[in-house]
Amino acid sequence: MVAYIVRRLMLLPLLMFLVTLFVFGIFSLLPPKQRASLYLAGDVPKSPDAMERVIERYGLNQPFHIQYLRWISHILRGDFGWSKTAQRPVLGALAHYFPATLELALWAIIPVIFVGIWLGILSATHHNKPLDHFTRVFALIGWSFPSYVYGLLLIMVFYASLRWFPVGRVSDWVLRLESAGLFRNYTGMYTIDAILNGRPDVLADALRHMVMPVLTLAYIQWALLLRVTRSSMLETLRQEYVMTARAKGLPERAVIYKHAARNAMIPVATMGGLLLIGLLNGVVITETVFNYPGMGRWAATAASQLDILSVLGFTLFNCALLVLGNLFVDILYALIDPRIRLE
């Protein structure tokens, strides 16, 4: 087990090396002049000489491997370049926007896991009954429902029409409180900071802003998780140990939740990687729709304004998260299923 983890960890740098090589390969699809303009703070200078000088100075016309080495040495020192959209260094922007996105993702995971798994188990125990058909249709429709349409419809009903839930992250009065020094930022996540500050009103405000984005981020994952849980659970309910449990007279609840569901969760755990991908993709759309100031909205804005350095920084960060996340899922998988021996 330990040997496996160590070997996976040793492969990690290799994979990350290939990923950075690939990202830089994408980056060098841009002609040197375009890349040169990324190094200029203000407007692109009119005289062609100035452009040439920048290209010369940053070695943008040198062979690929030399440019790559130069670029990767900057990356390793934490210099991802300047983000024009965030008006700060890319690494600083990532650090600035990350807590907001993390907060959103963490809140979204709760309904995803509980509702997804619970509905999955229910539709397996009610196999081919109305509830099962209902969840099947629910999953199919959820899968066909683009998250931006879903989000905009939520906004239409609950924000524009009923005014129940606002968009954005917190209300203006919380921001004023913050700039007046009456509210301290410990983690950058308002729901946690509100508790640390002892401000239930701020907590309520942050939660109210969170409802619609969390629902949007959660519902596609519901569809996926529900179907996987259902089929895994159907498989498990056919096993002999379930029959044994029933035969020895255990109450149905115990049979389902203690004996069957625990074993049915093993294949579901492998979905962790897919769920993570869904979240990483999802935040871009969700934050953009709800004007939620996190990493995803920043990256989307940067992409549409062709602020390439920010986009590359965001992508590298996502890749690192995904690679680590997959490693974590694999290890978790081995831990919960003793039958799996990782060599």
Place this chain on the structure above:
Amino acid sequence: MKTFLKLLKNPISLMGILLLLFFAAVAIAAPWLAPPPWPREPYRIARCGFSPTPRPPGINNPLQGIWLIVTRQAKICEVRPFGTTGEGQYDIYYGLVWGTRTAFKVGIYITGMSLAIGLILGSISAYFGRWIDEVIMRIVDVFMAFPFLVAAITLAAVLQPTIGRGIVTAMIALIAFGWMGYARLIRGDILSIKERDYVQAARAAGAGHLRILFRHILPNAIYPTLVVASMDIGSYVISFAALSFLGLGAEVGYADWGQMLSFARNWISRLNEFWWIIVYPGTTLILFVLAWNLVGDALRDILDPRLRGRITV
């Protein structure tokens, strides 16, 4: 043929097929349903005058409005069956009708191209094995290290300054990160088939690599991959529309559903007033994707019993 009859008998897939036929009819009849104001550039959405805010449908019953347009009793801008968007006053009905063509094109091209790349690389990898397999599979790993949409956004943003904003750019970005699943799937199936007796027999009879691969192995291994690909068409349409929604897809004014939806972003606080800018394009996109998914779902059950009951979303 037998498969198709089975699809027709299943009420769920029948509904999907009918929906798809409807969309196909709209795509084919687009010049008749929505006569282009600029006949040379039919994909440029018709624009209806000037107004800072979205304008409501010009007629109470949209079907009656469409009838007036089809029978040429009224111009599109006089009727505006589904209203207009705020910026640029693009006619939503026109954009949706011509956008149907874009949606079919995009879904089929992206799926077809990713499938082709995946099949070629996956079969080479599995058939020749050894270091070729190792290299191709590591390349797959690198591509898999990117979240799909994030990667596509990055590539689309980088490609824009070189080849310009347009549906081709967005399609390239999606194809570049869409093929890996097919490569893995076909590889696994070929690995199990290439040791069969009939492959050995073909080899013994002196058939070349290409002949063995394309005449003997692929036809026996390709079905599961084809089924999975057919189920992906809908989600590729969603992803493409997402790029358009973020301003990285079709150029402004091009008939494309994702872009119609992105116009709604500027009016989120007044969406209850201007409901038509979200409800019509949204419903259209959902129905289109749902149709593909309904057919794909049923197709999987019929063609590949092995996949029955597995991940089915």
